[in-house]
Amino acid sequence: xxxxRAFLFSDVGRLLMVKRIEVGLLFSRSGTYAxxxxxxxxxxxxxxxxxxxxxxxxxxIVPVERDPGGNVDRYAPLAEDILRDTGARHIIGCITSWSxxxxxxxxxxxxxxLWYPAPxxxxxxxxxxxxxxxxxxxxxxxxLAYVVPRFGSRAFLVGSNYIWGWETNRIARDLxxxxxxxxxxxxxxxxxxxxxxxxxxxIRIQRxxxxxxxxxxxxxxxxxxxxxELGRQDPWFQPGTCPLISCNISEAExxxxxxxxxxxLSVGPYFDGVPGGKxxxxxxxxxxxxxxxxxxxxxxxxxxxxxxxxxxxxxxxxRTPLGxxxxxxxxxxxxxxxxxxxxxxGRFDVVEESAACLAPDPYLSRYDPMTxxxxxxLRVVS
Amino acid sequence: xxxxxxxxxxxxxxxxxxxxxxxxxxxARQLTAIGLTAEQAWPEVPASAVRADFLFxxxxxGFDDQFPWKPGAAPMPxxxxxxxxxxxxxxxxxxxxxxxxxxxxxxxxxxxxxxxIARQTFEQNKALEAKVASLRERISxxxxxxxxxxxxxxxxxSQEAGFARLRSLAMDSRxxxxxxxxxxxxxxxxxxxxxxxxxxx
Numbered sequence: 237x238x239x240x241r242a243f244l245f246s247d248v249g250r251l252l253m254v255k256r257i258e259v260g261l262l263f264s265r266s267g268t269y270a271x272x273x274x275x276x277x278x279x280x281x282x283x284x285x286x287x288x289x290x291x292x293x294x295x296x297i298v299p300v301e302r303d304p305g306g307n308v309d310r311y312a313p314l315a316e317d318i319l320r321d322t323g324a325r326h327i328i329g330c331i332t333s334w335s336x337x338x339x340x341x342x343x344x345x346x347x348x349x350l351w352y353p354a355p356x357x358x359x360x361x362x363x364x365x366x367x368x369x370x371x372x373x374x375x376x377x378x379x380l381a382y383v384v385p386r387f388g389s390r391a392f393l394v395g396s397n398y399i400w401g402w403e404t405n406r407i408a409r410d411l412x413x414x415x416x417x418x419x420x421x422x423x424x425x426x427x428x429x430x431x432x433x434x435x436x437x438x439i440r441i442q443r444x445x446x447x448x449x450x451x452x453x454x455x456x457x458x459x460x461x462x463x464x465e466l467g468r469q470d471p472w473f474q475p476g477t478c479p480l481i482s483c484n485i486s487e488a489e490x491x492x493x494x495x496x497x498x499x500x501l502s503v504g505p506y507f508d509g510v511p512g513g514k515x516x517x518x519x520x521x522x523x524x525x526x527x528x529x530x531x532x533x534x535x536x537x538x539x540x541x542x543x544x545x546x547x548x549x550x551x552x553x554x555r556t557p558l559g560x561x562x563x564x565x566x567x568x569x570x571x572x573x574x575x576x577x578x579x580x581x582g583r584f585d586v587v588e589e590s591a592a593c594l595a596p597d598p599y600l601s602r603y604d605p606m607t608x609x610x611x612x613x614l615r616v617v618s
Numbered sequence: 619x620x621x622x623x624x625x626x627x628x629x630x631x632x633x634x635x636x637x638x639x640x641x642x643x644x645x646a647r648q649l650t651a652i653g654l655t656a657e658q659a660w661p662e663v664p665a666s667a668v669r670a671d672f673l674f675x676x677x678x679x680g681f682d683d684q685f686p687w688k689p690g691a692a693p694m695p696x697x698x699x700x701x702x703x704x705x706x707x708x709x710x711x712x713x714x715x716x717x718x719x720x721x722x723x724x725x726x727x728x729x730x731x732x733x734x735i736a737r738q739t740f741e742q743n744k745a746l747e748a749k750v751a752s753l754r755e756r757i758s759x760x761x762x763x764x765x766x767x768x769x770x771x772x773x774x775x776s777q778e779a780g781f782a783r784l785r786s787l788a789m790d791s792r793x794x795x796x797x798x799x800x801x802x803x804x805x806x807x808x809x810x811x812x813x814x815x816x817x818x819x
Contacts, residue, residue: 344725361651362726410624567651599730601628601653 257537258298259284259530260318260348262329262339267306268428268453272522273331275488276353279523280328282516283530295538297530300324304335311335312342319346326351328529331522332452333357333399340364349547351529353522355483355504357403358598366532366547367569368525370505372407373597375483376448378574379503380411381608382588383481388445389417394435394459395450397424404450404483407600414605420444425451430458436466443472449482449500456485457492464496475499475578486520490582497579505558505572507584513557528556528570532563561593569596625734628653630671632733635659635684636699637676641722645674645699648729670694672733674720677711678702690715695740697732699724717743759796766799769806 261280263273284297300322304310311330318324319342327343328351330336336352343350343364350365358372391412395401401424409419420442423435432455439447451459463480467473480500487508490497504521506513518524532554536547549563562571571593577584597603632649636642637660646656659667660676661684667673668686675684677698682689690713698716700708711719718736720728763784771780788798 340727359730360726361648363647364726407624566647597653599627599652600624601626603624603626603628 254294254296256296256298258300258322258324260324260327260329261299261301262304262311262315262327264306265303269331270306271488271492275520275522276331276526279518279526280530283527287530287534295534297534308334308338312338315339315342319348325349326533328353328526351533353525353529357400358600361567361598365568366529366563368529369521370572371569371596371598372600373603374572374574374594375503376404376407377411377608379481379483379576380408380415382576383446383501384415384417387479389415390420390445391417392420392439392442392444392447393422394447395424396427396452396455398427401450405448408448415609425455427452428454430454432459432462436462440466440470444478446478447480449480460493460496486522487584488520488522499578501576501578502584503574503576505575507575507577507586512559516557518557524557528558531556559593564596567596567598569598571595627733630654632656632672632674633659633667633670635663635673635675637679641699641724644724645729648726652730668693672697672736674699677707680710689713695736697736756796759799762803763795763799766802769802
């Protein structure tokens with residue numbers, strides 16, 4: 237008996253007691269949004285390393301990686317691959333909504349769970365997805381509530397030609413209408429397209445108060461470059477009078493954006509320098525969300541719930557770099573802090589943040605123009 | 619008029635007319651996630667359901683007597699929950715003019731779109747019914763118009779003049795042609811009665 241106890245508490249014993257759990261990582265290491273997915277991947281790997289290094293850990297996470305290479309058609313087969321051919325039931329992955337929607341049928345078929353670390357346009361609550369980044373009431377709504385009173389309500393909307401751009405701009409159009417503003421234009425470019433000249437020219441003619449930038453990857457970088465040039469020609473288009481505002485630009489993309497981002501605004505649950513993630517070296521909300529996904533997953537798997545069992549988030553709170561957060565059991569979306577930040581000297585300065593975590597409202601079913609913009613929506617009464 | 623584009627479903631109430639089953643649980647879970655409250659009932663539609671915003675009903679086991687209204691006359695948008703695709707069951711669901719359908723088993727997807735489709739179809743149907751009723755009413759008034767034009771033609775000299783007079787009367791008093799025609803005839807009748815009374819005096 238004594239011998240057995242000594243054995244169990246020895247290193248070897250601990251190693252034998254530790255349960256190895258495979259977890260899928262499905263991030264594109266190349267392609268137009270590789271900077272974002274690399275940031276997520278790095279966050280997930282950091283968290284895995286941290287979980288495995290805990291001296292009292294009863295689990296060891298073994299990453300199972302697949303790389304779709306930025307090709308949307310590769311996501312579903314690779315998710316299927318992970319769920320069918322390995323022991324992994326959980327996948328941390330996907331950046332675009334397009335790829336997430338591709339993966340969901342495979343998750344449903346195999347009973348898998350996707351931990352999704354990117355902001356998205358809402359109007360979804362899959363039982364096979366945990367939404368770890370912001371949904372509309374946590375990004376576009378507070379962003380517009382900040383921008384409209386400060387810069388004006390004449391907006392120009394741009395985006396990549398798929399669901400994230402379409403739906404976020406559609407919500408923005410409604411919100412701007414409720415704020416008493418107007419949308420001067422709404423333009424789209426195919427993902428990866430860098431031919432932004434005509435859109436920038438249109439913006440020059442329309443002279444909006446701000447531009448909502450829902451471009452992704454290379455298109456976004458080209459747009460920021462062309463807009464900075466426009467600002468040099470015409471002071472109206474300086475960020476102090478007409479900023480670009482975004483729900484998805486983070487530190488992860490600053491290397492590609494360079495000085496062209498100076499003065500522009502973004503929203504997210506986390507920016508580099510927020511105390512919660514400093515020690516871990518987490519430098520973007522994407523990295524922090526992927527990191528938090530792994531640490532919550534590890535806590536769930538390590539807890540009393542048998543591994544692989546249903547995820548019961550009711551009544552639980554988790555200490556993460558995003559703060560003490562809960563996962564809404566009804567929608568599996570994270571309660572998140574909201575932070576608005578301005579790019580200054582190559583980093584983000586937080587200019588406003590929510591006092592507490594904001595409960596997710598993916599269907600905007602609690603949206604009220606009165607509280608959002610301090611004025612009632614314009615309703616036609618006839 | 620610009621319609622609000624963010625569909626407001628928060629706070630809406632849905633009744634699920636289905637025997638206790640996994641389908642009910644999955645559906646209620648998804649409705650809660652979307653922001654609605656949900657209530658299960660079987661076999662009868664509860665009195666409280668009359669004020670519900672949506673009714674999901676089971677197409678597999680459903681029957682006419684469950685509903686306190688005639689087939690197709692539900693006072694709220696309805697969504698058929700279809701499991702068996704037997705033609706008889708589909709036919710029954712169709713007889714109740716479901717505004718949308720949802721296939722069983724119910725998963726995370728499909729519930730939200732069924733709500734939006736049902737609501738829009740229901741409202742379109744209501745608008746269409748109101749339009750048909752008003753057209754019916756107008757057709758039934760054809761004779762009134764003919765008689766009013768004839769009466770006005772006596773004074774104006776021709777049918778064209780009578781018709782033009784009726785139209786300007788309708789426009790001036792912001793009435794439909796049918797309403798104006800009714801007034802002309804009513805006026806004429808009281809006029810004739812007065813004349814009758816004078817004659818018999």
